[in-house]
Amino acid sequence: MASLIKQSYDRNELLRALSLALDLAERQPLNHATRTAYVALQIGRTMELAESDIEDIYVSAYLHEIGATVPACDLNTGGTVWLDYAGTGKQLMSKMPFSERAGDYVLYHQQTRIDLGADCSEHTPLGAQIVKLADYLDRSFDHNVFYYDQRADLWQWAKQQRKPCFNQDVINAFLSTSSREKFWLDFISNDIELILRDIQPSLKVQLTQKEIEQVANVFAEIIDSKSPYTYNHSHGVADIAGRLAPLVFENEHEIFQMRIAALLHDIGKLAVPKEVLDKNGPLNPREFAQIRSHPYYTKVILGRVQGFEQIKEWAGNHHETIDGNGYPEHRRELTRPERLMAIADVFQALTENRPYREPMSVDQAIDIMTKMAADNKLCGECLYLVKQVI
Template identity: 35%
Template sequence: MSTAPKIQLYKLLRSLSLAMDYQRNGLMRHHQRVALIASYIAREMQLEESDLPLLYCSAVIHDAGTSTFREKANLEKFEVQNPWEHCQKGAALLHNLQILAPLSEIVLHHHDRWDGQNPSGLAGNAIPLFSRIIFLADRVDVLSHQPGNILDHREQIMQKISARAGTMFDPDLVDIFLQVARKESLWLDLTSEFIDIHLSKRLRTCPLVTGQDEIIGISRIFAEIIDGKNPFTYRHSRLVAEVAALLARRAGFDPVQQKNMYVAGLLHDLGKLSVPEEVLEKPAGLSKQEFNIIKRHTYVTYQILGLIDGFEEINQWASYHHEKLNGQGYPFHLRGEELPPGSRIMAVADIFSALVEDRPYRKGMPRHKVEKILGDMVDGGSIDGDVVQLLASHYQEAVSLKDKASEGLRRPPDADIK
């Protein structure tokens, strides 16, 4: 019997949120940087150590309501126009999972202005304190993305923040930030390649630990973020997870492995958050350059999931789904026995799901076409014939999962994952 992973919540969110930090300019580490600034402010305020996990976890996932590069580009402007939609969407995602529900209100208000010009109707001290801290930290980070030595821009950033005390920002928090901002260490930590280490040291007391059911719930949230990247694949990750878990169950995987397979399915396309929408949404064939961009997504998934202790099996199953038995897959060109049974199942579940889903340029394919394509891939040495046969034996059950996948994140974390 496999052992279910137990992972510190902040480490899990810290790692997974990296996927949300990809923009057109590459990996920006925005969520980690906001969490770092927030932790500096919290220490200066002498907040209780027991309060830090809630502040940190909220900061490190505050933009959960954004998926696309277009949405992120809007948030890169210092004074964002109408930021409320992504706040509401992020809060809704977090609200339905017990372990993350306390973060929901903080995320909902993390763009509320101190002067009260907010759809929430809140103003001043009625806005949650942690929302006010994250809003300030978030805007500081936006200002800090400038070429050259960050210390050369420090005074300018402080002046811009100070000028908006009492309008955008809580004036008391601005005063505290200005004290913290005198420390070169803040700015050097913020732009350091070792930011992950700095965060770990500052937040080593975060006590919350996730069990397997909480991991499933968190993974469902990230699946919704991933699938929100492309309106044409709005349920793809969830369908792959359902089909992969079904095949794992029918193949005799133990209950822990079945849940791990479900998590792997939810997260298998995590790296697609690093891919521009115009490539993902292109209805025609991709150019060689565009396909090379697509090929990177499994590598990004592999690197991010590799940061999470206890995810070794999940990582292999998720990240190898475009590898082929004949060694012609990507990005590692693994072959034959190098591909574990779970990765072979994931590959078939991914292909099957893509074929039966509706696309703007075609309806979901009927059974005879799906089986023909899968059979040709078996004959070509790409995918495992035993897994395809297992799918064929439970085909109607697999197809019926399309409706279940559309239910999204509304089911309890452990429902039907046995």
């Protein structure tokens, strides 16, 4: 077998992709995390912080909402329990190749909320204060109103919060950087991502394949946690795909790509409302359209990372069928990896619990998939391979 290709991936590109997934999951206006990162970066540089600290602020600004997407299922009631998302965010950050300090900023940025009613500025890291101030600015800003008509109110708010929630240096840096017209014009620009690319930290350390897999595992956990019925779906698909891949690939790099594609194939589901995913009954046409949109968003998210070209296609085409009646592109020509991903996804889904049915046995699932192959919905050759590994 060929040796593993030593490919690395741009950390900035990955952050932009993950932040889009989090924006979609939280129903945020698109580019919320990007604007938060822009403001935090400007404040940090105005304060002349060390570049290493600015990098950690930048990373945590992009991912500050990571814990908010992870509900837990109450095993006694079956209901959803929302966890302390700052603490959950810190825990998730610790599993990825980012610094402990960036995780601390995700954890502590909630301590700068004005509704705490206490002086938290002395006990909250400056980086966390900067992230929260940037987050608050974007949440408070009305993008339908010209910036000039809002900035005075935002400045006044910042001055009022100088002692209870933010260090004076943080507020002064915000007031200084936001006194420039360019700050606001950049902030409201539709090209905020391109603007940020010109000033972003270098983040010179590229991510290795091992580190990409760490990130993919965390986001698979986030994806699956969105519904108690899919708590292990992405890892289950990845397990099946991981067993299938050596049967069809000779290159270890392609085996790696197959596993990452499997872990992230449903990342687009973060854009689908939880009540639609968990609906106990038939979906109406609008809800069905929402479900059918998720492979599209998978491709949009993964397409932001150079080197993910194959991963994007293998992951995003898992609901296409060889008869052309799949979705959302209605493709007929599917590559072998795409067919394998589709069949791994179907098998895992059939053998899982769903709000409208109990999990099927392996034999029941194989019977249904055999009929699907006969109807040209699934690849018969790939079904034969699945039978060899389950």
